[in-house]
Amino acid sequence: MMNMGKGSIRTRQEACYYLGVREDSSIDEIKKAYHTLAKMYHPDINPRADVKDYYIKVCESYEYLMQYPVYCTQANNSNMYSNRQGNTMQRSSRIFQSNAQVREQYRKQKMLEAERKKKQERDTQERQKRAEARYEHFTVKQPKSKEEEVLDKIRAIWLAETIKRQIALDQEKKEAEQKRKLYQAFMQQKLQEEQEQDSH
Known part of the structure; x- marks a missing residue:
C-alpha cells in the first residue's frame, strides 16, 4: 500500500463514503472493500490520470478506518453517552435535592401554621374561660348585710x-x-x- 503521509480524511463518514461501506461496517468488510477498489484503481492497473487521485482517497480512507475502527467510535459514543447520562443524573439529582428542600420547607411551614393555629385556639379558650369567670363572679349573689x-x-x-x-x-x-x-x-x-x- 502506498504511503500517503498526512491524510486529508477527517471523519469516518467521509472515509466510508470513499470505500463505499456503511459506517458500522466490520474490519473484514472494510478490508474487502479496500482490496476490491485497490485492484480496480491502482495506478499500475489503471493508468488514467484522474484515477490516481481517487486511489489516494481510497488509501487514506482505509488508513483512517484502520486507525479508528468502529469499536473505538462506539466506545467514544459510549463514553459520550455515559457522560451525558452522568450529567443528566447529576441534574436529576440536583432537581431532586431542590424538590426535597422545597418539600421540607413546605412541611416546616405547615407545622408552624398548625402550631400557630393551636396556640390561637388555646388563647381563645383561655379568654372565654376568663370571661365566664368574670360573669359568674358578678352574677353570683353575695350575702347581704342587715x-x-x-x-x-x-x-x-x-x-x-x-x-x-x-x-x-x-x-x-x-x-x-x-x-x-x-x-x-x-x-x-x-x-x-x-x-x-x-x-x-
Whole structure:
C-alpha cells in the first residue's frame, strides 16, 4: 500500500463514503472493500490520470478506518453517552435535592401554621374561660348585710304602697268615667223627652 503521509480524511463518514461501506461496517468488510477498489484503481492497473487521485482517497480512507475502527467510535459514543447520562443524573439529582428542600420547607411551614393555629385556639379558650369567670363572679349573689336587708324590706313596702295607690287611682278614674257616661245618657234622654213634648 502506498504511503500517503498526512491524510486529508477527517471523519469516518467521509472515509466510508470513499470505500463505499456503511459506517458500522466490520474490519473484514472494510478490508474487502479496500482490496476490491485497490485492484480496480491502482495506478499500475489503471493508468488514467484522474484515477490516481481517487486511489489516494481510497488509501487514506482505509488508513483512517484502520486507525479508528468502529469499536473505538462506539466506545467514544459510549463514553459520550455515559457522560451525558452522568450529567443528566447529576441534574436529576440536583432537581431532586431542590424538590426535597422545597418539600421540607413546605412541611416546616405547615407545622408552624398548625402550631400557630393551636396556640390561637388555646388563647381563645383561655379568654372565654376568663370571661365566664368574670360573669359568674358578678352574677353570683353575695350575702347581704342587715342594713341591706332592711333597705330591701323598705323598698318592697314602698313598691307595694305605690302599686296600691296606682290601683286606687285607676279605680277612681274608672268610676268617674262611668258617672260621666251615665250623666250624658241621662241628659240626652231628658232632651229627647222635652223635644217630644214640644212636638205635641
